[in-house]
Amino acid sequence: MRQQGRFAVTCAGALTVAVALGACGGSGDVDDGTAKITLWHGYTGAQTEAITALGKQWNAEHPDQAVTLVFDGGNDDVLQKTTAGFVAGNYPDVAYEYGSSVGPLSRQPRLADLTERSQDPAVDWDDFFPAVKDASTVNGKVVAVPALVDNLALVYNKDLFARAGIAEPTPDWTWQDFRQAAAALTDKEAGVYGWSYVNDGTEDTVWRYLAMLWQAGGELLTADNKKPAFNSAAGLAALNQLRDMAVTDRSVYLDTGNQNYSNLFADGKIGMLWTGPWDLSSFDKVHYGVVRLPGYNGNHESISGPDLYMMFNRSDRKTDTAWAFTTWLTSPKVHLEYAIQTGDLPLRTSETKLPEYRSTYLKKYPGAEEFTDNLDNVQHARPNIPEYSQVSQAVGEMVQSVLLGQAQPQEALDSATETVQSVLAGS
Amino acid sequence: MITAWARRRSTADHVSGWMLVAPSVLLIGLFGLVPLVWSFAMSFQRNDLQTPAEWVGLHNYDQMLGDPVLVAALRHTLIYTVLFVPLTLVGSLVVAGALNRNIRGISIYRLAVFVPVITSTVATGVIFNFLLDPEYGLANGLLEKVGLPAQGFFSDPDQALYAMVAMTVWGWIGFGALIYLAALQSVPKDLLEAAALDGCGPVRTFWQIQVPQLRPVTAFLTTWLIINALQLFDEVYVTTKGGPLHATTVVVYYLYQQAFQYFHAGYASALACLLFVVIVLVTLIQMRLTRANDESGAA
Numbered sequence: 001m002r003q004q005g006r007f008a009v010t011c012a013g014a015l016t017v018a019v020a021l022g023a024c025g026g027s028g029d030v031d032d033g034t035a036k037i038t039l040w041h042g043y044t045g046a047q048t049e050a051i052t053a054l055g056k057q058w059n060a061e062h063p064d065q066a067v068t069l070v071f072d073g074g075n076d077d078v079l080q081k082t083t084a085g086f087v088a089g090n091y092p093d094v095a096y097e098y099g100s101s102v103g104p105l106s107r108q109p110r111l112a113d114l115t116e117r118s119q120d121p122a123v124d125w126d127d128f129f130p131a132v133k134d135a136s137t138v139n140g141k142v143v144a145v146p147a148l149v150d151n152l153a154l155v156y157n158k159d160l161f162a163r164a165g166i167a168e169p170t171p172d173w174t175w176q177d178f179r180q181a182a183a184a185l186t187d188k189e190a191g192v193y194g195w196s197y198v199n200d201g202t203e204d205t206v207w208r209y210l211a212m213l214w215q216a217g218g219e220l221l222t223a224d225n226k227k228p229a230f231n232s233a234a235g236l237a238a239l240n241q242l243r244d245m246a247v248t249d250r251s252v253y254l255d256t257g258n259q260n261y262s263n264l265f266a267d268g269k270i271g272m273l274w275t276g277p278w279d280l281s282s283f284d285k286v287h288y289g290v291v292r293l294p295g296y297n298g299n300h301e302s303i304s305g306p307d308l309y310m311m312f313n314r315s316d317r318k319t320d321t322a323w324a325f326t327t328w329l330t331s332p333k334v335h336l337e338y339a340i341q342t343g344d345l346p347l348r349t350s351e352t353k354l355p356e357y358r359s360t361y362l363k364k365y366p367g368a369e370e371f372t373d374n375l376d377n378v379q380h381a382r383p384n385i386p387e388y389s390q391v392s393q394a395v396g397e398m399v400q401s402v403l404l405g406q407a408q409p410q411e412a413l414d415s416a417t418e419t420v421q422s423v424l425a426g427s
Numbered sequence: 428m429i430t431a432w433a434r435r436r437s438t439a440d441h442v443s444g445w446m447l448v449a450p451s452v453l454l455i456g457l458f459g460l461v462p463l464v465w466s467f468a469m470s471f472q473r474n475d476l477q478t479p480a481e482w483v484g485l486h487n488y489d490q491m492l493g494d495p496v497l498v499a500a501l502r503h504t505l506i507y508t509v510l511f512v513p514l515t516l517v518g519s520l521v522v523a524g525a526l527n528r529n530i531r532g533i534s535i536y537r538l539a540v541f542v543p544v545i546t547s548t549v550a551t552g553v554i555f556n557f558l559l560d561p562e563y564g565l566a567n568g569l570l571e572k573v574g575l576p577a578q579g580f581f582s583d584p585d586q587a588l589y590a591m592v593a594m595t596v597w598g599w600i601g602f603g604a605l606i607y608l609a610a611l612q613s614v615p616k617d618l619l620e621a622a623a624l625d626g627c628g629p630v631r632t633f634w635q636i637q638v639p640q641l642r643p644v645t646a647f648l649t650t651w652l653i654i655n656a657l658q659l660f661d662e663v664y665v666t667t668k669g670g671p672l673h674a675t676t677v678v679v680y681y682l683y684q685q686a687f688q689y690f691h692a693g694y695a696s697a698l699a700c701l702l703f704v705v706i707v708l709v710t711l712i713q714m715r716l717t718r719a720n721d722e723s724g725a726a
Binding site: 080083084086087104105107108109191193199200201202253254256257259260264269386389390393397400401404406 | 475476477478553556560561562563581582583584666667668670671672673684687688689690
C-alpha cells in the first residue's frame with residue numbers, strides 16, 4: 001500500500017482520532033498553573049537560529065515566564081495542525097500563522113482577544129505598518145501580534161531589458177507600459193517570457209489579482225463582508241489586462257505550481273516578476289532591479305501577505321507571557337536585530353529610523369529598501385472572514401479560467417460572483 | 428481428567444494468543460475502527476473543528492445531491508479508475524513477461540522497473556511537473572523534435588487527468604510487475620514443457636498457457652488497483668492541487684479540501700462514508716466475480 005492507500009486512513013485519523021483523544025482529555029489542555037508557555041513555529045534556516053537565540057535570551061531574563069519553542073514542521077500546514085490540536089486538547093499557547101488563517105481561526109473560542117493590551121502605550125501599536133495591523137484585526141478586535149510583513153513589487157532582469165533594447169521599469173509605469181514591455185521581452189526562440197503568473201488557482205493566483213483589482217479602484221467584498229463586490233468595472237479591467245497579456249500577447253509564462261517561476265527567473269528566462277522579498281536570495285546570479293508595481297490611473301497599490309503570532313488562552317498568566325514575549329520579539333530593536341539575521345522586512349516604522357537599519361540591514365540586503373518603501377503602497381487587507389478560503393478558491397478559478405483562455409472575463413466574473421454569493425450566504 | 432486438562436490448556440492458549448495479537452488489535456482498533464465510527468458520527472454533524480459541533484441529521488448527505496463539484500469529482504475518479512486499472516494491469520503483465528527470463532543482468536532490469544514504486548510520491552510529482560512543463564519540459568521538447576505540436580499536460584484542463592493517469596501508471600507498473608513475476612515463476616514447468624513439445628512458440632505460450640494461470644493474481648491486483656485508484660490523492664496534491672479548473676479534483680482530494688481548507692469536517696466525513704460504501708461494494712462485486720470464475724473454471 002503506497003501513500004495514497006494510507007491517505008484515507010490518515011485523513012480519517014487526523015479528523016477523528018484527534019476528536020477521540022480530545023474527548024478523553026489531552027494533557028495539553030490543562031493549565032499547569034505556571035506562566036510558562038509553548039510557541040509553535042515553522043521557521044527554518046537562518047530564522048530558526050535567530051529565534052532560538054532570542055528565545056534563550058528571553059528565558060535567561062525571565063525564568064518564570066520561560067518560552068518553549070517548538071518546530072511544527074513548516075508553516076504551510078500549521079493551520080491544519082493547530083486545528084487538530086484544539087480538537088485533541090493539545091494546542092500551543094502561541095502559534096505562528098499565515099495571515100489568511102486568521103479568518104478560520106477567528107471562530108476559535110480559545111483565541112485571545114488582545115484589543116485592550118494593544119492599547120498599552122508601551123507597546124506603541126500604531127508603530128506597526130498598517131498592512132500588518134489590519135491583518136491582525138477581525139471585526140475591530142485585535143487577535144494577533146504581527147510576525148512578518150512582505151509585499152509584492154516588480155522585480156526585473158536588467159540584462160533582458162538591455163538585450164530587448166527597451167527602457168527599464170520606472171515607479172510611474174502604467175499597466176499599458178507593463179504590457180508593452182512584457183511583449184517586447186518575450187522571445188519564443190530563446191524561450192524567454194516577459195512575465196510569469198502563478199496559475200495554480202490557489203491564494204498565490206488570487207493575491208496578484210487582488211492588487212490589480214484594488215489599483216483599478218475595486219473591492220473584493222462589500223464593506224460588511226456579506227456580498228461579493230469584484231464584479232465591477234475594476235474587476236473587469238484587471239481580468240482584461242490578464243487576458244490581453246496571457247491570451248492575446250502570449251507574453252506570460254503560466255506557472256502550474258508556485259516553484260518554477262523563481263527558478264526560471266534565476267535562469268534568465270523571465271523578464272519580470274511580481275514577487276516579494278523572500279525570492280531575492282535565490283536571484284543572486286541575476287542582475288535584477290526592484291520597483292513598485294505598475295499602476296492604474298496613478299494607483300500603485302500592492303498587497304501584503306503578513307504572518308502573525310496568534311495566542312490561545314489557557315490562563316491569563318500564560319497569555320500575559322505570550323503577549324510579553326511576542327511584543328518583546330517585535331519591539332523595534334529586537335526585531336531589527338532579527339531582521340538583520342534573516343532578511344525579513346522591518347515590522348515597524350521606527351525600525352527604519354534606527355541607525356543599524358541603514359548601516360547594517362540595507363547593506364546586507366540590497367533590494368530590501370524598495371520593498372520596505374513599498375509597504376506604504378499596501379492600502380487594503382484581505383477580508384478576515386471564516387469563509388475566506390472558499391472565496392479565494394472561487395476567485396482563483398476565475399483568474400485561472402481567463403488566463404487559460406477557457407472563459408471570457410465578464411463570463412468568469414459572473415460565475416465567480418455567483419459562487420462567492422452562495423458561499424457568503426452560508427449554503 | 429484429560430478433558431479438564433485440555434480445557435485448561437486451551438484457555439491458556441486463548442489468553443496467550445490474545446496477548447500476542449493485542450498490540451495490533453489495539454492499534455487497528457484505535458487508528459482504524461475508532462476513526463471509522465467517529466467519522467460516521469461526524470457525517471451527521473455540522474463541525475468546523477473549532478466551535479462545538481451541531482447535529483444536523485442527513486443535511487450533509489442531502490447537500491451532496493446538489494453539489495456540482497462532487498459530481499465532477501466522482502466523474503474524474505471514475506474516468507481515472509477506468510483508465511488506470513486496465514493500463515496498469517496490461518503494462519505490468521507485459522513487463523513481467525519481459526522480465527521472466529534468464530539473461531545477463533536481469534536483476535538490474537527488475538530493480539529498474541521497481542524503482543518508481545519506492546520513489547516517494549512527492550519526488551515523482553516534482554519530476555513530472557518538470558518533464559511535462561508546457562514551455563520548458565522535456566516531453567514537449569521531444570514532441571517538437573518529431574514535428575508534433577506542444578501539449579499543455581497538467582496545465583490544460585482537457586489533458587490534466589490523462590497526464591495524471593500516465594504518471595501514476597508509470598509509478599504502479601513496477602508493483603504489478605513484481606506480483607505477476609512471482610506468479611509467472613510459479614507456473615508449473617511441466618505445462619511449459621508440454622507446450623514446447625507441442626510446438627508452441629514463446630508468444631503463444633505466454634498468452635495461452637501462462638496468462639490463464641495468473642487469474643487469481645489478476646483478481647487480487649484488480650481489486651487492489653481499484654481501491655487505490657478510488658483513493659487517489661498524493662499525486663494530485665503534489666502536482667495539480669485538483670486543478671486546473673477542477674480538472675483533476677477527485678473524491679479524496681475534494682474530501683481533503685472540504686475538511687482541511689474549508690473546515691467542513693461534517694461534510695467531509697459524509698464524503699468519506701460515501702467512498703467507504705463504494706469501496707465495500709467494489710470489493711464485494713470483485714469477490715463474487717472471482718468466485719464465479721473459479722467455479723466455472725473448476726467445472
